[in-house]
Amino acid sequence: MAKVTLQTIADRLGVSRATVSYAFSRPDQLSDGLRRRILEVADELGYAGPNPTARSLRLGRAGALGLLFSETLAYAFADPYAIGFFQGLATAAEDAGVGLLILPLPHGDRRTDTVRDAVVDAFCVMSLPDGHPALAEVLARRLPVVVVDEPYVPGHPFLGIDEPAAAGAAARHVLGLGHRRLGVAMVGLHEDGHTGWADGERQESTVFEAMRARRGGYQRACEEAGLDWGRVPFYEVARNSREAGRRAGHALLGLDPRPTAILTNTDVLALGVLDAAADLGLEVPGDLSVVGFSDSAAEEAGLTTIRQAKQEMGEAAGRLLLSGAGAAPERRLFPYELVVRASTAAPHG
Amino acid sequence: MAKVTLQTIADRLGVSRATVSYAFSRPDQLSDGLRRRILEVADELGYAGPNPTARSLRLGRAGALGLLFSETLAYAFADPYAIGFFQGLATAAEDAGVGLLILPLPHGDRRTDTVRDAVVDAFCVMSLPDGHPALAEVLARRLPVVVVDEPYVPGHPFLGIDEPAAAGAAARHVLGLGHRRLGVAMVGLHEDGHTGWADGERQESTVFEAMRARRGGYQRACEEAGLDWGRVPFYEVARNSREAGRRAGHALLGLDPRPTAILTNTDVLALGVLDAAADLGLEVPGDLSVVGFSDSAAEEAGLTTIRQAKQEMGEAAGRLLLSGAGAAPERRLFPYELVVRASTAAPHG
DNA sequence: ATTAAGAGCTTAATTGATTAAGAAGGGCGC
DNA sequence: GCGCCCTTCTTAATCAATTAAGCTCTTAAT
Numbered sequence: 001m002a003k004v005t006l007q008t009i010a011d012r013l014g015v016s017r018a019t020v021s022y023a024f025s026r027p028d029q030l031s032d033g034l035r036r037r038i039l040e041v042a043d044e045l046g047y048a049g050p051n052p053t054a055r056s057l058r059l060g061r062a063g064a065l066g067l068l069f070s071e072t073l074a075y076a077f078a079d080p081y082a083i084g085f086f087q088g089l090a091t092a093a094e095d096a097g098v099g100l101l102i103l104p105l106p107h108g109d110r111r112t113d114t115v116r117d118a119v120v121d122a123f124c125v126m127s128l129p130d131g132h133p134a135l136a137e138v139l140a141r142r143l144p145v146v147v148v149d150e151p152y153v154p155g156h157p158f159l160g161i162d163e164p165a166a167a168g169a170a171a172r173h174v175l176g177l178g179h180r181r182l183g184v185a186m187v188g189l190h191e192d193g194h195t196g197w198a199d200g201e202r203q204e205s206t207v208f209e210a211m212r213a214r215r216g217g218y219q220r221a222c223e224e225a226g227l228d229w230g231r232v233p234f235y236e237v238a239r240n241s242r243e244a245g246r247r248a249g250h251a252l253l254g255l256d257p258r259p260t261a262i263l264t265n266t267d268v269l270a271l272g273v274l275d276a277a278a279d280l281g282l283e284v285p286g287d288l289s290v291v292g293f294s295d296s297a298a299e300e301a302g303l304t305t306i307r308q309a310k311q312e313m314g315e316a317a318g319r320l321l322l323s324g325a326g327a328a329p330e331r332r333l334f335p336y337e338l339v340v341r342a343s344t345a346a347p348h349g
Numbered sequence: 350m351a352k353v354t355l356q357t358i359a360d361r362l363g364v365s366r367a368t369v370s371y372a373f374s375r376p377d378q379l380s381d382g383l384r385r386r387i388l389e390v391a392d393e394l395g396y397a398g399p400n401p402t403a404r405s406l407r408l409g410r411a412g413a414l415g416l417l418f419s420e421t422l423a424y425a426f427a428d429p430y431a432i433g434f435f436q437g438l439a440t441a442a443e444d445a446g447v448g449l450l451i452l453p454l455p456h457g458d459r460r461t462d463t464v465r466d467a468v469v470d471a472f473c474v475m476s477l478p479d480g481h482p483a484l485a486e487v488l489a490r491r492l493p494v495v496v497v498d499e500p501y502v503p504g505h506p507f508l509g510i511d512e513p514a515a516a517g518a519a520a521r522h523v524l525g526l527g528h529r530r531l532g533v534a535m536v537g538l539h540e541d542g543h544t545g546w547a548d549g550e551r552q553e554s555t556v557f558e559a560m561r562a563r564r565g566g567y568q569r570a571c572e573e574a575g576l577d578w579g580r581v582p583f584y585e586v587a588r589n590s591r592e593a594g595r596r597a598g599h600a601l602l603g604l605d606p607r608p609t610a611i612l613t614n615t616d617v618l619a620l621g622v623l624d625a626a627a628d629l630g631l632e633v634p635g636d637l638s639v640v641g642f643s644d645s646a647a648e649e650a651g652l653t654t655i656r657q658a659k660q661e662m663g664e665a666a667g668r669l670l671l672s673g674a675g676a677a678p679e680r681r682l683f684p685y686e687l688v689v690r691a692s693t694a695a696p697h698g
Numbered sequence: 699a700t701t702a703a704g705a706g707c708t709t710a711a712t713t714g715a716t717t718a719a720g721a722a723g724g725g726c727g728c
Numbered sequence: 729g730c731g732c733c734c735t736t737c738t739t740a741a742t743c744a745a746t747t748a749a750g751c752t753c754t755t756a757a758t
Contacts, residue, residue: 005714016738021716031736048491052466053406054714058743062402063466064450073439073449074660083426090422094453097463100422101413101450104443114446117401117412119468142397311423354744365708370746380706403744406713 004047012041024050056119064099065089065321066120068134070127073104079240080267080296081310082126085148088314089124096322105134112137122321124148129191129207144324146317150209157320157330159313163210166306166336167217167265170291173304173338174261175225177346179289183233183259184218185248185269186211187240195247198236200229214265214293233259237269245272246279253280253288260288260347267292270303274343285345295339302342309334353396361390373399405468413448414438414670415469417483419476422453428589429616429645430659431475434497437663438473445671454483461486471670473497478540478556493673495666499558506669506679508662512559515655515685516566516614519640522653522687523610524574526695528638532582532608533567534597534618535560536589544596547585563614563642582608586618594621595628602629602637609637609696616641619652623692634694644688651691658683 010017015034022029023038030038056062067089069076076082086100093100098121103114115137122144128135130151138145139153146157174182189198189206206212219229235251237244245268252259253276264270270292274284282288292298292305313334320330359366364383371378372387379387405411416438418425425431435449442449447470452463464486471493477484479500487494488502495506523531538547538555555561568578584600586593594617601608602625613619619641623633631637641647644656662683669679 003714007714017715018717018739019737021714022737025716029736034736046491049465049489050716051406051714052468053402053411054743055466055716056468056743057400057402057406057714057745058716060743062468063463064468066448073443074436077432077436077439083432087423087426090426090451090453093451094422094455097453097455097460099415099450099452099463099467101448102439102442103448104439104446106443106446111446114412114448116398117404118448119401119405119411119413140398142395352744356744366745367709367747368707371707374746378706383706399746400744403713404746406715406744407746409713 004042004045006050008045009038009042009047012045013038021050053119062119062121063097064101064120065093065318066101066103066115066118066123066138068103068105068115068123068125068128068138070105070129070132072107073102075239076102081294081308084296084310085126085314085317088311088316089318090314091311092315092318092322096318098322105132115141122146124317124321127188127208127210130209131207144321146320148313148317150211152209152331155329157328157332159317159320159332159334160210161308161336162333163213164217164220166293166308167214167263168221169336169338170263170293170306171218171221172225173340174263174289174291174344175221175227177261177289177344179261179347180227181257181259181261182222182227183235183252183255183262184215184264185235185237185245185252185262185273186215186265187237187244187269188265189215189236193238195237195244196235197251198234202236203234211265218263240266240268242268242272242275245269246275247272249273249276250279253277253282261291261344262288263291265293267294267297267303267305270305270343271297271301274301274303284343286348289344289347291344298339298341304341304344305339307337307339309336353391353394355399357394358387358391358396361394362387370399402468411468411470412446413450413469414442414667415450415452415464415467415472415487417452417454417464417472417474417477417487419454419478419481421456422451424588425451430643430657433645433659434475434663434666437660437665438667439663440660441664441667441671445667447671454481464490471495473666473670476537476557476559479558480556493670495669497662497666499560501558501680504678506677506681508666508669508681508683509559510657510685511682512562513566513569515642515657516563516612517570518685518687519612519642519655520567520570521574522689523612523638523640523693524570524576526610526638526693528610528696529576530606530608530610530696531571531576532584532601532604532611533564533613534584534586534594534601534611534622535564535614536586536593536618537614538564538585542587544586544593545584546600547583549579551585552583560614567612589615589617591617591621591624594618595624596621598622598625599628602626602631610640610693611637612640614642616643616646616652616654619654619692620646620650623650623652633692635697638693638696640693647688647690653690653693654688656686656688658685 006017006020010020023035112134123138126148148159188211235248273290277288292303295305295307298305355366355369359369372384461483472487475497497508537560584597622639626637641652641654644654647654
């Protein structure tokens with residue numbers, strides 16, 4: 001079963017390759033009879049149809065959108081925020097009839113062949129740490145690119161939220177309720193897999209721009225409320241999992257004096273903190289207030305959080321890339337919203 | 350800014366195109382000096398690197414796995430079972446350093462250009478209804494294909510579970526607890542968007558093979574227990590959502606006599622049934638037993654369900670396709686397991 | 699001095715299509 | 729009978745690479 005190409009069929013019928021091509025892609029250029037015969041022979045020979053790669057080369061379009069995400073794919077699919085974004089992006093892709101090519105970035109070994117070889121028309125980059133080699137590789141491809149959340153790349157469209165403001169809103173909410181002993185649990189500051197207390201230097205050396213900005217928002221709000229940021233306990237975890245959140249929760253709640261409010265930079269982490277509180281028999285929000293981020297897993301748990309329009313962002317990213325105007329260097333900040341639920345209240349006492 | 354190709358660089362330097370190609374892909378074939386000069390000029394001209402499409406054409410590999418799913422992508426990303434499967438598939442893709450191309454199947458208009466044009470090395474097809482045109486299109490591509498869950502395509506590898514047996518286990522569980530008044534709520538029987546009671550004919554004319562098999566498993570178990578299947582109320586919903594499950598729940602629980610146990614073919618639906626029970630002030634499992642399917646969203650809710658190894662299935666599918674032996678017509682049934690939690694108990698007597 | 703080996707580059711075939719432009723033939727009006 | 733248009737097909741350029749094989753020189757060994 002040798003390879004069957006347009007030429008094979010052409011030879012068999014004694015017609016030119018062009019004719020066979022027309023039979024598939026431009027029926028009006030051919031007499032019905034010949035066309036039928038061509039399709040018949042194609043079927044007989046087991047022709048798989050015009051080779052998409054060759055077609056793509058000739059037409060100069062790939063029919064796919066590339067998606068880059070900082071984490072392993074298994075992880076990406078486990079993150080409710082990412083999933084929400086994917087949904088939006090997929091909707092845009094679907095409407096345009098193009099595929100969505102999810103590109104793995106081998107963690108550890110930092111080869112980026114997969115970016116170099118991706119047959120796509122544009123790239124959507126989401127949450128890459130500063131200086132990640134994949135970003136350079138993407139830019140080298142000179143295709144339309146839009147970056148979501150981080151990092152900001154001058155000259156390319158950017159989609160995100162006003163991170164410091166959003167984080168500030170979360171912090172001011174609990175401060176406004178009267179809390180003075182805050183604790184912070186954050187994931188995604190570094191890529192070294194470290195879990196534990198983070199001092200000022202570690203906090204600021206974050207390689208994830210958005211997380212850095214978020215932290216800055218917390219700090220600013222605290223300082224405006226007269227708190228000494230240096231005294232706000234700050235726990236860093238390596239993975240955005242409920243289990244990691246629980247660990248952070250235990251660390252923070254084990255302090256003396258115990259924080260009365262804990263800020264987290266993801267909902268998943270916040271859920272873990274709630275678990276820790278439950279472990280210790282603490283009432284939420286009576287003994288402890290908890291704030292999440294992104295409104296991705298918060299509703300059922302009654303979690304106060306910052307809502308982000310993740311689906312809208314995904315769709316906007318897709319449309320921007322597919323509109324061709326994908327290169328317009330636009331910095332678009334989406335609205336966020338503090339959603340107050342049952343996980344926050346004034347401290348007693 | 351005209352297009353820059355290998356040739357542009359070659360011309361500029363007065364060397365052959367082959368030389369420039371070697372500079373990128375086979376450094377050992379070139380003197381260091383020339384190679385450096387080539388890379389320099391490439392940079393200067395803004396060369397985007399060897400064109401992946403051309404490369405792919407020449408090398409005969411796409412570096413991507415195609416994934417087909419019956420639903421809209423936004424929906425696929427909302428389905429915990431699908432997500433679990435994706436995770437596994439993505440892990441395999443990641444290990445092999447290939448991308449995962451998610452292909453939208455425009456719902457409604459049934460064009461399948463996207464399948465025809467997909468630049469992939471193999472296809473993974475998941476849960477397609479009988480006779481869906483996309484399947485024919487996939488088979489026409491003559492690439493390695495593996496089908497997951499449905500439909501079974503003779504001559505191609507198939508991955509799934511023993512649906513009738515698994516469904517039977519779910520049914521026998523409640524029957525064994527002493528329930529005699531069962532109700533069934535199922536999604537994904539037809540594509541006509543119908544929600545309501547399904548008579549025998551509608552039940553059996555299901556276009557989704559796996560769901561048909563599942564239903565058969567329920568029926569068999571009921572009949573073996575001496576129940577008249579024709580009297581078991583069967584409610585069909587169009588979408589796999591919690592809201593749809595609640596609707597089904599209300600329909601079933603509004604019957605007189607009221608069922609004491611409800612079987613559902615997804616966990617999401619089961620959660621909706623629990624909502625309906627709560628609406629009506631019914632105790633679970635005291636007044637009502639509920640069984641889900643897939644163990645995709647069941648743990649937190651304490652739902653009794655059938656656990657499927659979705660991640661393992663995804664990984665197996667990926668490895669099968671990437672091993673090249675992807676054409677081996679294997680029919681592999683994965684283990685399932687009845688997980689009994691707090692949503693089922695004996696009916697009170 | 700002669701030959702073999704090796705380094706460094708070029709030639710040319712190959713991958714599998716699309717499509718503008720041209721050519722051959724038939725039908726029609728004048 | 730002549731020119732003109734239309735249909736139907738062919739020719740040939742093009743898309744952007746990879747790579748086996750061949751050609752020149754050096755260099756080293758005999």
